[in-house]
Amino acid sequence: MSKKQVLNGNHAAAIGALLAKPDVVAAYPITPQTPLVEYFSQYVADGVMDSTIVEPESEHSAMSVLTGASLAGARTFTATSSQGLSLMFEPYFRASTMRLPIVMNIVNREMISPQTVWGGPQDSLTVRDAGWLQIYVEDNQEILDMNIQAFKIAEHKDVLLPINICYDGFYLSHMTEGVEVPTQEEVADFIPPYNPTHVRLDPETPMAVDPLTPGNYLQYYRELHMTAMDNAKRVIKEVNDEFAAKFGRDYFGLVEPYKMDDAEYVLVTLGSLTGSARIAVDKARENGVKVGLVKIRCLRPFPKNEVIELLAGRKAIGVIDRNVSFGWHTGIVYQEIKSATSTLEAVPTVPFIGGLGGEDLTTELMSEAIEKVLEVADSGQVENKAHWLINTKGR
Amino acid sequence: MRLPEKMSSYEDMVGPGITACSGCNVELSMRTALQILGPNTIVAVPPGCMGGVQSVGWADKTGMKIPVFFPLLDNTASMLTGIKKYYERVGRDVNVVAFAGDGASADAGFQALSGAAERGDNIIYICYDNEGYMNTGFQRSSSTSLGSWTSTTPVGEAAEGKSSHKKDMPMIMAMHDIAYMATASPAYMPDLIRKIEKAKTIKDGLVYIHIYNSCTTGWGYPSEKSIDIVRKGVKSRFMPIYEVDHGKFKLNVDIKDPIPLKDYLGSMKKYKHLSDHQVDQLQEYVDEKWNNLKTLCEVMG
DSSP, rough: EEEEEEEEHHHHHHHHHHHHHOOOOEEOOOOOTTHHHHHHHHHHHHTTTOOEEEEOOOOHHHHHHHHHHHHHHHEEEEEEEEHHHHHHHHHHHHHTTTTTTEEEEEEEOOOOOSOOOOOOOOOHHHHHTSSSSEEESSSSSHHHHHHHHHHHHTSTTTTTOOOEEEEEETTTTTTEEEEEOOOOHHHHHHHHOOOOOOOOTTSSOOOSSBBOOOHHHHHHHHHHHHHHHHHHHHHHHHHHHHHHHHHOOOTTEEEEEETTTSSSSEEOOOOOGGGHHHHHHHHHHTTTTOOOEEOEEEEOOOOHHHHHHHHOOOEEEEESSSSOTTTTTTTTTHHHHHHHHTTOOOOOEEEEEOOGGGOHHHHHHHHHHHHHOOOOOOHOOOOOOOEEEEEOOOO | OHHHHHHHSSSOBOOOOOOSTOOOOHHHHHHHHHHOOOEEEHHHHHHHSSHHHTTBTTTTOOBSSEEEEOOOTHHHHHHHHHHHHHHHHHOOOOHHHHHEEEEIIIIITHHHHHHHHHHHHOOEEEEOOOBBTTTTOBBTTTTTTTOOOSSSSSEEEESSSSSOOOOOHHHHHHTOOOOOEEEEEESSSSHHHHHHHHHHHOOOOOOOEEEEOOOOIIIIIOOOGGHHHHHHHHTTTTTEEEEEEEEEEEEEEOOOOOHHHHHHHTTTTTTTTTTHHHHHHHHHHHHHHHHHHHHHHHHOO
16 A cells, blocks of 8 residues: 655655666766755665665766666666756767666756756756657656656657656755655556667677767658657556556646636646646636646647647637746747647737746746736737746845 | 687677778777677777777678677766676676777766776776877877877977877876776787786776777878887887786886887877977986886885
């Protein structure tokens, strides 16, 4: 039987991953991911889990160790944040293009400069086109559950791609919540063993992995990779449904709709800020405003069809971004939503930016966003740049 | 069994169609090393001459009879650690080997190599040192020696080649307290072969083998002189042949009566512009390194 524990996000991630029994773990500590590495090391030291832990000298080497281990046939796990992610970008891109189903948590932290350690998904969103699957979660239960699902999705024969489970630094990594923890037996039953044949370094079956490759082959591999991304949409949904049936928690797959059935106005969110947006939606509904919410869970692959289906025919939309897309003066998720809905009859869509560097995106700010969406629905006029959601307190 | 007979009894693990430049002693070193290491081996060949000659394969064809991987320039040691750790975990004894140039070892890949050495990961890391980025036309590396012409340390009115000495990689690796460190030369094949055989038996830590190679096109000498050149390197004490077995230093080729360093330097184009002052600097460097090594062999032998 599962049991309920009080866990912070890092602890939930560590337990989720250890239940999946990775063979090799290599991670380099960085705030706010550090406690996750510590939990793992302690579990191995205590004999609770028997993963092989490598203590690399950098994130670049952490990803490189897992590249080698995965090529040898291992199930692999790691985690990082911001600067660590950018340091490992070279082997990061290569892990996906070699089709290695590595599971990596990204404990979202702003990118410097200016110097910062606080939350924000600028790190993982900036590398969204590096070929990894990316799932963004809202709370600690979802962190644990998605770490279990991650292995099953990534290692699926129609996918074979690495996956990021992304959760906000501090807001989730260091905050505690009640989390249902399944048993080892339940999880073992859920995730089949990993035994790769598509790429493998084994003297019994000699293979040249990643030889020098001319463009015609490279294009073919890229097409296969993108097809695997398409397949992942189906697999993520299947795994979600199977998980829901077995463990009783349903995350709706690629996107989660909230009060969308009759919604005229919509907020689109990503990550932990969804919590305060839900409260603002509830408050607005108390005042008779028919507003709903769409939480983007899967950013890569992007759930284009689901987004179109959910956003078609609404009066106005607001996209809340805790990140920036330099050069567009909007957030990144806004660009994704605009691309996905480009075939729809134009719906006024407002780009919002707020909560950068760990700033609080309060329910008041979310209510301000809803007000702005209503205003735009009336006027039909959308400004050519983001509306900044700013906490004036202390400024 | 005599050495040639023994070597001919080992299979060549590198594909027959793979050839480097005429007279390349790196290809000879790689084929010899992998012959000894044998079929139970996984080898990583990062970007550099031996990757460039497509030992790593081309398109859907492999260049080796053993599993071969073309790692990043800067992560060879780390990715080998990952491979080795998994095989150790499942209880299979496999030789996990790097055949990497000096750029991939002493420059971009140094951090990963140092990390693997500090952790004591049981990989065999062979560095072929031809003193620069030769595959791309001889740009300088930290293993390029003082005064050497390279395309990025050119010689002109205001410059006289590389301005700093070569990084002493063998000694740096020895000072990591690894299980086994050795230098070798294709001009001293029995010694090189013995060291690769020894590497195969080491199970308690990292092995680093530094092979002093040369480059006919980059260094500028006739291709048939490849062995002569590196022999002169050894005989002038520029390329000391020694090993450090679990902390014990041993000079394997003692050069009691060295040839003049000028004989070595003068036999190739990359040094032809050297001033007397530069030759003196190089001589001082060689003397100091040699004396230090002799002392270490006496004190820590």
